[in-house]
Amino acid sequence: MCGEGDIALKRINKFRTLKMELFLLCAVAFIICLFFYAITSTVASGLIDSYFNDRQNIEAIEKRNLKSLQKYVTDKEVTLKEIEQIKSWSLHQENVLLKVYFNGYLIYDSIYGMTENSNLALENENDYSKLNLYNLILKDAKVNVNLLCFDYTLQNNVSTVISIITILLFFFIIIAGVRKKIKYLVQLYNDLNGLSNNLNHEVHIEGCDEITQVAYGIDSLRKSVIEKIENEKRAYDANMQLITTLSHDIKTPLTSIIAFIELAKGQVQKDDITYNYLNTAYEKSFHLNNLINELFSHFLLHSNSYEIKFEKVDSDILVSQILEENLYELESKGTIIKKETSDISSYIYVNITLFHRLFNNIFSNINKYADLKKPILIKYYLIDNDLIIIIKNTKKKEKSFKQSSTKIGLNNCKAIMKKHNGQFITHEDNNIFIIELHFPIHKK
CATH class of the missing domain: 3.30.450 (Beta-Lactamase)
Structure with a gap:
């Protein structure tokens, strides 16, 4: 047996290759069978002569x-x-x-x-x-x-039987010789199945041939994957720590700034130019606060370590309730809401917090970038095993600087839908912005 370093760095000895091992095994099996045939034939012939040819x-x-x-x-x-x-x-x-x-x-x-x-x-x-x-x-x-x-009939029959036994003995020796290799291959197969569930499952390394090299390569790959995952986890933890710290360090003074601006606005007349400056600063501060919240949510949603608990809810009740809550603000601004609805009696598994955040992001996007003078279409229905919710709005023709989109909110929506095993689809058609939500359902 040779060590792991020998397998990795040196060529396999030509006498330890699978081809050479099989050749030597066949040679040994042939010699053993030759002696077996000669001895058994001689003994059988003597016995036949003694008992049948007297x-x-x-x-x-x-x-x-x-x-x-x-x-x-x-x-x-x-x-x-x-x-x-x-x-x-x-x-x-x-x-x-x-x-x-x-x-x-x-x-x-x-x-x-x-x-x-x-x-x-x-x-x-x-x-x-x-x-x-x-x-x-x-x-x-x-x-x-x-x-x-x-009469050689008996001798011929015995010779035939001995020949068959000799051939079977040859194959038995070959099978017994390769059985260890087959057993090792089965062990490697089990190790690979174990790796699919647990990367810490070690790969058995035996011998010093091509199969051993494959086993060593698999084990090296396993170790490199573990190392890569650990590095990624350390990098993610560092980034998460950085984002959390920055969010806290920025939001704390930002909250104070927003509060002071609100107080200052109360001390200034609305027709004063200072009021306009304060109002702009307030909007920018509030927008920055929302961006920080969206950025923090983005990191959480794209984290595999972020555990989410789901609960079974009535989709008809939940969808109707959350749409009414968000549409009320738009209707109060004079926006026309058109609805095309059908019976969606079913159950869906959702995280209520993320579900609310999903629609908050969608309607926040509508408030910022939609032309609220044009009708907004809300449509939902069941098809096959999916609950489909479609929201259509007309985009504003021109965007000001303060209305420019980072698309973090939409990306967060997509991540939320992925957590729910659903789909978040967006597309445009002649300045009409369309959002499609696909939730897997469980019928009542």
Whole structure:
């Protein structure tokens, strides 16, 4: 086994690669199987010879074949001169070698045929005195026959079984050899599943091959992701601390400034030019105060650590109530409100505070940038599994400096809708500004 540093910085030893390990495993398996086959074949052959190829069994086989041969020559009325007709019988006997002797000399051999004009004719039956000779009665003579019988059926079957076992043994050794690698791959798979839920779940590192390198790479990636997340968290915490501190440090004197301006306005006549200056300063201060609040909300809404609690509410009641609250101010300014509504009886899961902030931002945007002399359309309805709320207003033709938008409010609206698993869509059509809100619903 090699250490983590060796895996990361050095090339894998060529004898420790997966290819080489598999080659060596196959070589070892082949040698083991070769010895197994040789030993089992030798032992099996010896046992078969001892128990099945003894003298008694061989004589029984010879007598059985002699009986078949005698029947053949009797049926065919074979004579001494026609002895070669026995060839037809011997060709059908796969495990029999036949020699025929007359007056002590070989006259027919199943391998060579008739032996009258060959040196085999000089072969004497006494040359094979240890072999059994049997009488065979031809039509016109009596001859002696030697039946060399052998039956390899059992040996062939045993050899086939041994070959199959040897092949299975080879695969068993290979599987046993790679089982550790497969087990390690399964471990890596489990580690990856563990990482999807917990980055602190360590990746097991074993061995010194390509799989180990992959494991080390995964573990290094895990550590780098943890480090990146920790750095981002530290940066976010620092930014959050900075924003909180700045908001507090700015809002405290700003609140005092707004209060002093209000007091000063009360001491000055409305037709005095000083009053206009104080009024402008008041509006700017109030606008700055709102921007600080929106900026602080923006950081909170885009924080994953900001926990939000949702509650199930009646969408018909909540939407009607919050729209009426915000539309009252517009109607008091003489703005015409057009409504296109339908039955929206359903439930939605919302955070009430964020829900109010959402519509406060929307109607604050309308008060600042909409032409309040033109009608404002409010429309809401249910479609599929969504509650759709549409708000349309006409934009002012010209914007003054104090009306310029930072779009922080709209971005906060989008973030709020994302927290609610909904959609916040804005678009313009011929100076008509359109806002669409999509809330997922739960029907009653």
